Amino acid sequence: MNFDDVINQRRSIRNYKKAEPIEKKEIEQMIEAALMAPSWKNSETARYYVALSEQYIKTVMECLPEFNQRNSLNAGAFVVTTFKKNISGFDNEGNPVNEVGQGWGCYDLGLANENFVLKAAQMRYGTLIMGIRDSKKLREIFSIPESEEVVAVIAVGKAEVLPVAPKRREWSAVAKFFE
Numbered sequence: 001m002n003f004d005d006v007i008n009q010r011r012s013i014r015n016y017k018k019a020e021p022i023e024k025k026e027i028e029q030m031i032e033a034a035l036m037a038p039s040w041k042n043s044e045t046a047r048y049y050v051a052l053s054e055q056y057i058k059t060v061m062e063c064l065p066e067f068n069q070r071n072s073l074n075a076g077a078f079v080v081t082t083f084k085k086n087i088s089g090f091d092n093e094g095n096p097v098n099e100v101g102q103g104w105g106c107y108d109l110g111l112a113n114e115n116f117v118l119k120a121a122q123m124r125y126g127t128l129i130m131g132i133r134d135s136k137k138l139r140e141i142f143s144i145p146e147s148e149e150v151v152a153v154i155a156v157g158k159a160e161v162l163p164v165a166p167k168r169r170e171w172s173a174v175a176k177f178f179e
């Protein structure tokens with residue numbers, strides 16, 4: 001798939017089919033793509049907790065609301081994504097460099113996660129980024145330290161049906177040019 005196809009064809013998948021188990025090596029490739037994303041001073045504060053076994057997949061499911069459980073049924077992996085706080089957007093003394101504060105860590109994680117889902121799309125895997133999840137439970141399951149912010153859970157699996165792309169705005173609705 002060429003780059004534009006990957007960008008245009010990636011969709012949030014809410015209908016997975018039962019498929020061969022995802023190999024650890026495949027998720028590693030997605031994480032490697034995530035690591036190629038830019039980050040504040042190359043601080044690379046994104047962290048990934050990967051549930052691959054049936055047992056861990058079931059436990060992550062229990063951290064999702066009913067509609068997201070339904071959306072991600074039959075996913076072959078769940079990737080809990082976090083970022084290390086107080087680094088991206090912070091100086092060496094631990095002071096925020098500007099008003100965005102921890103927002104920069106979240107920004108970096110978002111860039112990394114976009115690379116992750118695009119790489120998955122190129123590998124013919126569907127993904128669903130889920131922001132509605134129980135972070136407290138996830139923290140306990142994966143022993144995620146308080147120094148990290150738990151952000152999105154990404155379901156990875158084989159799509160049963162490829163959904164129609166939700167409508168997007170025209171560029172002119174979101175950008176102003178000053179010439």
Ligand SMILES: Cc1cc2nc3c(=O)[nH]c(=O)nc-3n(C[C@H](O)[C@H](O)[C@H](O)COP(=O)(O)O)c2cc1C
Binds near residue numbers: 013130
């Ligand atoms: C930060 C974030 C949180 C999201 N949370 C959820 C979620 O909890 N459940 C869900 O079904 N979709 C969730 N989505 C998916 C969006 O609804 C989806 O990306 C959007 O509707 C555009 O569709 P597309 O990804 O197919 O282009 C989330 C997406 C993002 C980026």
